[in-house]
Amino acid sequence: MNSAFSPSLQIASDAIPAPIQLQFSSWISSTTCRFTNPQAIAASLPPGTYSYLISSGSKDLAGNLNIATTAGSFTVELFTLAPVITAPRITSRQLEIWSNKDLVDYPLSFATNSASPDVATLSFTYNGLYQTPHTIHIYRNSDNSKVASFVISPDGATSVPINHSALGNPGAIMASYSFVLSDSIGNVGASYSIPITYDGIAPVISTTSISNIFIPPAEATGYYNGSLGSLNVSFSTAASTATDSLVLIIAGIASATGNATYSYEMSTNLTTGVNTYSVASATIPDGTYWITSADRAGNYAAGIATLTPLIVDKVSPDVVLATTTNNLGAATGLPIVSSPAGQSYFKLQFGERMRATASPTLSIATGATEIGYSFVGWLTTVSASDTALFKNTATITNALPQGTYVCKVTGMDIAGNSMNISTGTVDVRSRGPVLSSFYTTSYQATTASATLASGLEMLTNQPFSFNVDPKAATLSIQLAQIPDDNPVNIWLHFMLDNTTTASYPVTLVGLNATFTWSTSNGPASDTSYTIRVADANGDLSLESLAWRNDSVAPLVQSVVVTGGELATGSVYFNPARHRYLGTRFTAVESEAPRLRIRG
Known part of the structure; x- marks a missing residue:
């Protein structure tokens, strides 16, 4: 046929009130042409047997005009029902925020700085489309522009992956979308809004x-330790162009339950841009997090x-080291010995950082006895701040048990957890040497009748x-x-009013030692001293002894002798006649004088 000329076509049926005029569309081949309907075919048009009438107007290649009207009939099957879509929804995940939780009809973002994965699923069921393949067409609502089309599988319950390209590769925008379905013969469903905002x-x-x-x-x-109440978090987005509500994320870095993340949808005031949420104190386990x-x-x-x-730390601190030290805090590990106030040092190392502004306390105790220490x-x-x-x-004296x-310790860690514990031990050895025998011996040439070499008439615990x-x-x-x-040396302390005025080393032979007080060895003062023995730590013995150097001659004002016969300035005494001989001195001495009668 000559393609420069086109025939016309009508179809008719007793089931419709008037014929339907079809419009010539194109020649498919030299003998076949295509007609289309210029008006919409209503869904109410019944299927059945239709007659057709081809009118003149076409010519063959020789120029012969088709002058005979051709009639005939054919059976038409109409597919005019639009697809019916039910239960459309978008399901997504935000692994870093919500883990594997399915988020239904949440907003989506495929931006670089957003949670993964960068894909969601559009799911729905539908019927009413016939000729395959079926195609979904996605439109951006703001300008009704089609951003993507792709073939889907008509399996009834349909799942369509929605990624960045399926939404037309949106940038930093907010947009909503719709979709329609079509089949291969041109049936197009109604537009459905995707229940999502990008x-x-x-x-x-x-x-x-x-x-x-x-x-x-x-x-x-x-x-945070929870003692003051819930963890209350507030974010302000007053200067932000974003207008949606926020999710609170408490992301674990190293916690007791692993690197767990805790997420909460916050209460939002979109007018002020303030988002708030209170997390119950028991919800978050101990660990390190980012908020x-x-x-x-x-x-x-x-x-x-x-x-x-x-x-997050809800555990009270403990002590990992308790030891004696020098004044600089260097550990000595020695027992506590006799010491004036402020001269015995001790340190505590805690198992964690402590609150620097909350001074810990320390005392050491046994039974009812307690030695107090102040925080330096x-x-x-x-x-x-973990070592104090x-x-x-x-004063730590030798009288202590x-x-x-x-060690009795109180303190507060940096999170606010308090401690009040008894922990660690230390020895107190302020007692000094324990004496079983402690005495002086001396000889007085002015009163003794025997010689020093004889060892007789030695005085015990007497002045010299x-x-x-x-x-x-x-x-x-x-x-x-x-x-x-x-174990070899001890020190002899000469004390006045409980204060040492002089001390001298004494070498032990086993458990015994001697010390000779003379003009060349010992104090020069002629007074009465309290003598105590100290060990190498300076701890004094509880045992003491009074030792007196009396180098001042007594002053006798008068002597009265009784019990004898007085004659010519002398006293005559006969033991057979006189029962006793008594003397009385009018001078005052601190102890009773000794009387020597020389022949």
Whole structure:
């Protein structure tokens, strides 16, 4: 046929009130042409047997005009019902925020700084389309532009992956979408709104407020133990172009349950841009976290107040080291010995960082006896503050009970957990040497009738004089046990009013020692001393002895003799006649004088 000329076509049926005029569309081949309906075919048009009438108007290649009207009939099967779609929904996941939780009809974001994966699923059921393949067409609602089309499988319950390209590769915008379905013969379903908003705009956090935590001065990390109540978090997005609500994210870095993440949809005031949420104190286990946020589409928040480090610690601190030290805090591990107030040092090392502004306390106790120590300071820096130095508040004397004492400690860790424990032990050895025998011997040439070499007429625990031969006295010491620290040497302390005025080393032979006080060895003062023995730690013995050097001659004002016969300035005494001979001195001495009668 000559393609320059086209025939016309009508179809008719008793089931319709008037014929349907079809419009010539094109020649398919030299003998076949195509007609289309210029008007919509209503869904009410019944299928059945239709007659057709081809009118003149066409010519063959020789120019012969088709002057005979051709009639005939054919059976028409109409597919005019639009597809019916039920239960359309979008399911997505935000693995870093909600883990494997299915999020139904949440906003989506496929932006770089958003939670993964970058794909969601559009699912629905439908019927009413016939000729395959079936195609879904996605439109952006703002300008009704088609952004993507792709073939789907007509399996009844249909799942369509929705990714960045399926939404037309949107940028940092907010947009909503619709879709329609069509089949291969041109049937097109009604438009359905996808129950989703694409949100590619990240929120910007201008301020973050977290209550019931402790943040050390000049630091950023917050510490939380739950004792003050819930963890209250507030974000402000007042300066942000984003308009949606936020999700609170508490992301675990190293916690008791692994790197867990806890997420909560916050209460939002879209007018003020304030988002709030209170997390119950028992919800978050101990560990290290970041507090941050994202919007419901999974866009992570930006801004200077976005990330806040948080340490959750609900466990009271403990002590890992308790030991005696020097004044600089260097451990000695020695027992506690006699010491004036402020001269006995002790340190505690805690198992974690303590609150620098909350001074710990220490006392050591056994039974009802307690030795108090005051806090000196932190040996570690304020940012660590886990080792504290203490010193004694009162004199540690040799009268204290000896033996093992327990450390009683109070304190507060940086999260606010308090401790009040008894832990660790230390020995108190302030007793000094234990003496079983302690006495002096001396000889007085002015009163003795026997010689010094004879060993007779030796005086025990009596005064002596540098003016009376042999001008010396000897102290004999026997210990009940080996002294602390140095088993060979002890020290002899000459004390006045409980204060040592002089001390001298004494060498032990076994448990015995002697010391001779003379003009060349010992104090020069002629007075009465309290003598105590000390060990190498300076601990004094409880046992003491009074030892007196009396080098001042007595002043006798008068002597009265009774019991004899007085004649010519002399007293005559006959033991057979006189029962006793008595004398009385009018001079005052601190002890009774000795009377020597020379022949």
